[in-house]
Amino acid sequence: MPRADYQVVIGLEVHAQLLTTSKLFSGASTSFGGAPNAHTSVVCLGLPGVLPVVNRHAIELAIRAGLALECRIANVSEWSRKHYFYPDLPKGYQVTQYEHPLCLGGRVVFDTPEGEKAVRLTRIHVEEDAGKLVHEGAASLVDLNRAGTPLIEIVSEPELRSADDAVEYLKALRDVLVWVGVNDGNLEEGSFRCDANVSVMKHDATTFGTRCELKNLNSFRFIKQAIEVEAQRHVELLESGGVVEQETRLFDPQRGETRSMRSKEDAHDYRYFPEPDLPPLVLGAGDVDSIREALPELPRARRARYVTSLGLSAYDAQVLTADRAFSDFFERCVAEAHEAKPVANWFMGELSRLLNETNTTVGEVKFSPAQLAALLRAVKDGVISGPGAKEVFAELFATGKDVQVIIDEKGLAQVNDxxxxxxxxxxxxxxxxxxxxxxxxxxxxxxxxxxxxxxxxxxxxxxxxxxxxxxxxxxxx
Amino acid sequence: MKLTEQQVLHVAKLARLALTPDEVATFKNQLSAILDAVDELARVDSATTLVAPAGSEGLALLRQDVVQGEVGTEAALANAPQVAGTSFAIPKVLE
CATH class of the missing domain: 1.10.10.410 (Arc Repressor Mutant, subunit A)
Structure with missing residues (x-):
């Protein structure tokens, strides 16, 4: 029986590193790339007799993520210990949230060729990251710089039905988190990590099949590939009369296959219990409201507005909102120029090209929205020609000089008399x-x-x- | 609550403890007695909703996000039986 008789069922767990300066429960730095163990404190080293103290900004960022994803924010949530023995976990337990997470429900909305889809979230909880192991010769080396770094884990309902949708879900989720300044969205460096729970079921089945958890999915391409090969493995197993065992499997991108992680086989008894070293996390009146008020317009809403009220195409709206700073600067220029399409053309054309060429970001741009507006006016009034405007823009970008000064210096004024x-x-x-x-x-x-x-x-x-x-x-x- | 030998062995495995048969018997009794004592708590009405401890509410009470209290690599590694560079060196763990 072919693969077509089955549908794949996918739930995703995303670990996103929160953009704080210090760790979740200690003042050690979260900066990336220092010498091993340079950024450690008595708390993240797991020394006895020390107590964790919660980083306020980590909680603010987690709430911000929850609000951006339409979650309900729990006024009271609880820290728990999750126990397992592994050398990257100095305390022998991870402090996480279990029974009472900070954010409940919510959803991720994304586009597919079949139209807009929404996948519900189960929860978002806050937890600390583990350290890093490097295997060298006969030894393993432990670096605890990352231990204690704040993460949120975003857990979806098992509502995804294709690897392509899973990738679109992840891209949309990453867009939102990066947009609101919660996460840097970097899969390769591991600050945005994804585990996939994959099972298959016949189309008319009413219960899910047994799932496997896939790890080591550090690119969108691998995620798609891993889900597809895993679903295929389940179908082949079931069709040949076998059963799927619930287990954690590692994706091997070189071989394009998943394989069992035996070391974790009986590690699933985590013996959770409430963290006795920390009181429940209790929000005050107004805490959530003030974070909600500071929340920026989200990328999907902004794209929709660009189409409906600025009259831009869906494509333009997509390109202009790929990056928040770029989009924010675009907004300021439109406000100054009082028209959107010409500004959009400069942004998507010359500005993007020059940013690219000079390897700079929009934050480093030397000209002000008023100067771009002056350039647009000069074109409109026939003071300069189209090709002349390009020359002026290049100079504006390079020097930030006054538009009229550039026109005069370069002798670009048109003869209109x-x-x-x-x-x-x-x-x-x-x-x-x-x-x-x-x-x-x-x-x-x-x-x-x-x-x-x-x-x-x-x-x-x-x-x-x-x-x-x-x-x-x-x-x- | 009476624990079975199997449960004791399971917990021992999770704790990475190798117990002799005698120890299994001993711990079976001891752990069962501890659980009985803890069972006393079952008489308390433990609602699943969390209750906020008085005076503990508000993000303002939490720690500011500033770097402080790093101990440095020397102190961090001071108790390590084996070190390589500034890493803790341990017997190889295979994934």
């Missing part, structure tokens, strides 16, 4: 009486030739629109 234009036109007409005849004989296309001639005389600075108008007037006699 009829006087000099007419003078050049009369010269051009006098030089080619044959072509004037030709025009009057019905060959009106020849006006292009004259525009070129006039431009040449004006050193390319004539206003082409006005030249055209005046030429036609003259030629018609």
């Amino acid at each position: 009829d006087g000099p234009l007419l003078l050049a036109i009369e010269q051009a007409l006098a030089e080619s009486p044959k072509n004037v005849e030709s025009y009057r004989g019905g060959n009106t296309k020849i006006v292009g030739y004259f525009v070129g001639q006039v431009m040449k005389k004006l050193g390319g600075k004539g206003n082409p629109k006005r030249i055209n108008e005046l030429l036609v007037e003259k030629l018609k006699g």
Whole structure:
């Protein structure tokens, strides 16, 4: 029986590192890349007789993530100990939230070729990260710099039905978390990590199949691949009369297969109990409201607004909201210029190109929204030509100089006055009486030739629109 | 609550303890007695809703997000039986 007779059922658990300066329960730094164990304290080393103290900002960020994902925020939540023995876990337990997490419910909305979909969240809880192990020769080396770093775990309901949807879900989730400043979205460095619970069931089945948990999925491509090969493995197993064992499996990207992690087989008895060293986490009146008020407009809402109220295409809206700082700067420029489409064109064209070329971010841009507005006005008023505007923009980007100063310095101002234009036109007409005849004989296309001639005389600075108008007037006699 | 030998062995395995048959018997009794004592708590009405301890509410009570109290690699590694560079070196753990 083929794979088509089965549907895959996927639930995702995402661990996202919160962008704090210090760890969840101690003042040790969360900075990445120091010498091993440089960023440790008595708390994250798991020394006896010390007590954890909760980092306020970590909780604020977790609440912010919860609000952005439409969760209910629990006024009272609880810390728990999750026990297992592994050398990257100095205390022998991880402090996490179990029975009473900080955020409940919520959802992630994402686009698919079949349209918009929403997958519900079970919960978001706060927990500390473990340390890092490096295997070298006959030894394993323990680095506890990461131990105690604050994470949120975002748990979805098993509502995803394809690997493609799982990837879209993750991208949308990452977009939101990065947008609201909770997480840096980096899969490779492990600050945004995903585990996938995968099972298969026949289309008419009413209960889920046995699931396996997949780990080591550190790129969107691997996630898609891992889910697909795992689903295929389940189908083949079931079709040949076997059963799926519930277990944790590691994805091997080199071989494109998943394999059992035997070391974790009987590690699933975590003996959770409430953390006696920490009181329940109790929010005060107004805590959630003040975080809600500071929440920025979210990317999907902003995209929708760009289409409905700025009149941009869905594609433009997507490109302009790929990055929050870029989008925020775009908003400020639109507010200054009072029109969206021309600003959008500069942002998606020249600005993106120059940012890319100079490897800078929009935060480092030297010009102000008012200066870009001045440039747009200069184009609109015919002060400079289209190609001239590009030159001005490049200079504006490089130096942040005043637009009028750039125009003057580069001599880019167009000749708009009829006087000099007419003078050049009369010269051009006098030089080619044959072509004037030709025009009057019905060959009106020849006006292009004259525009070129006039431009040449004006050193390319004539206003082409006005030249055209005046030429036609003259030629018609 | 009477624990079975199997439960004792399971807990011992989770705790990475190798128990002799005599110890299993001893701990079976001791752990059962501890659980009986803890069972006393069952008489308390333990609602599943959390109750906030008085005076503990509000994010303002929590620690500010500033770096302080790092001990440095030397102190961090002072008790380590074996060190490589500034890492704790342990017998190889295979995944």
